[in-house]
Amino acid sequence: MKHGGLISFGTGCAIALAAGWLVFPKVIYTAERQPFAFSHTAHTSEKGGMKCEDCHSLAADGQFSGIPKLEQCAGCHAQPVKGSAVEKEFIANFVTTGREIPWQSYSRQPQNVYFPHATHIKLAKLQCTRCHGEHGKSASLEPVQRNRVSGYSKTIADRHMEMGDCERCHAENGLKNSCLDCHK
Numbered sequence: 001m002k003h004g005g006l007i008s009f010g011t012g013c014a015i016a017l018a019a020g021w022l023v024f025p026k027v028i029y030t031a032e033r034q035p036f037a038f039s040h041t042a043h044t045s046e047k048g049g050m051k052c053e054d055c056h057s058l059a060a061d062g063q064f065s066g067i068p069k070l071e072q073c074a075g076c077h078a079q080p081v082k083g084s085a086v087e088k089e090f091i092a093n094f095v096t097t098g099r100e101i102p103w104q105s106y107s108r109q110p111q112n113v114y115f116p117h118a119t120h121i122k123l124a125k126l127q128c129t130r131c132h133g134e135h136g137k138s139a140s141l142e143p144v145q146r147n148r149v150s151g152y153s154k155t156i157a158d159r160h161m162e163m164g165d166c167e168r169c170h171a172e173n174g175l176k177n178s179c180l181d182c183h184k
């Protein structure tokens with residue numbers, strides 16, 4: 001009998017672990033669809049011929065433009081250039097109506113965190129891929145997964161960029177990691 005108890009304890013643990021690894025991660029994240037399937041490759045491939053800076057620019061004062069506004073798309077897409085279903089949907093819903101596209105960021109940090117792109121791109125000379133993976137070559141858009149408890153989005157990589165990730169790289173570069181460097 002003791003033996004049988006041990007087996008069912010083991011089975012119980014296995015079920016609990018499986019639930020934790022397989023089911024729980026799906027339950028704690030919401031999956032929110034992007035407004036439409038924007039394709040980076042359509043624009044950044046040789047045929048598209050655009051550079052990252054054409055849409056994500058750094059102003060002289062260090063201000064990073066982030067995700068481009070509709071007006072940066074509308075010039076080229078006043079008329080269909082490719083004529084695909086997704087482009088027609090984009091033109092009908094946004095270009096024609098002038099409604100701003102409600103993009104959601106995959107890397108949004110909490111309000112109290114200060115992250116300057118200029119410092120990392122210009123001074124530290126880091127590539128976009130170091131923190132964002134191959135998003136600049138994506139042909140479609142994954143749903144944005146947001147943790148129901150913290151509200152933080154998973155990045156393209158597989159999870160949210162956490163305080164420890166920032167601090168690790170800063171320490172490797174001999175930075176002091178004072179709280180007020182990153183928190184406002």
Ligand code: HEC
Nearest residue numbers: 038039042047048068072073076077081082084086087090
């Ligand atoms: C400099 C001109 C230019 C700008 C600016 C531009 N596009 Fe495009 N876009 C293109 C071209 C050219 C293609 C077609 C590429 C091809 O034929 O494969 C395209 C394709 C597309 C498609 C269809 C993709 C597909 O696979 O069917 C969509 C949707 C789209 N663009 C949306 C946007 C949005 C949103 C913006 C602004 C963030 C934008 N474009 C900015 C030139 C531009």
Ligand code: HEC
Nearest residue numbers: 038043044050051052055067103105106107128132135136
């Ligand atoms: C035609 C304009 C256009 C060009 C050119 C472009 N992007 Fe984007 N980018 C967008 C739009 C629109 C979004 C918002 C939708 C999305 O997440 O893909 C975006 C989002 C991103 C994000 C997502 C940030 C986040 O976590 O939410 C990254 C990273 C990015 N772009 C990197 C790049 C890189 C790297 C290149 C050059 C290889 C590039 N982009 C070229 C329009 C552009």
Ligand code: HEC
Nearest residue numbers: 052056066067105107108109115120121126127128130131
């Ligand atoms: C050191 C890491 C790092 C590097 C390098 C980096 N990013 Fe980011 N990026 C982030 C973080 C963190 C956020 C979230 C910022 C926030 O929420 O305050 C972000 C947000 C974004 C966004 C979302 C829109 C927004 O609100 O700004 C875009 C677009 C983006 N990055 C594009 C790029 C591009 C293009 C490059 C390369 C030229 C790049 N990033 C390089 C870490 C990085």
Ligand code: HEC
Nearest residue numbers: 113114115116119123124130161165166169170173181182
């Ligand atoms: C891959 C490496 C790397 C990652 C990841 C990274 N940083 Fe940095 N960061 C740097 C480097 C290197 C510098 C110093 C650049 C210089 O001054 O030459 C820096 C500088 C800064 C500064 C300016 C500090 C000052 O006092 O000058 C802030 C703020 C900052 N990072 C915030 C963040 C935050 C917030 C995150 C995480 C969301 C982050 N960083 C992730 C490499 C990184």
Ligand code: HEC
Nearest residue numbers: 109110113161162163164166167170177178179181182183
């Ligand atoms: C290199 C940048 C960096 C430094 C230095 C830093 N933080 Fe953070 N901190 C972050 C980022 C990014 C987040 C949000 C992501 C996360 O929760 O990990 C955060 C989140 C937090 C949170 C909230 C946790 C949550 O889940 O909401 C607290 C509290 C905090 N930091 C306190 C501190 C204190 C105290 C210090 C100094 C001892 C410090 N931080 C130094 C980047 C930094």
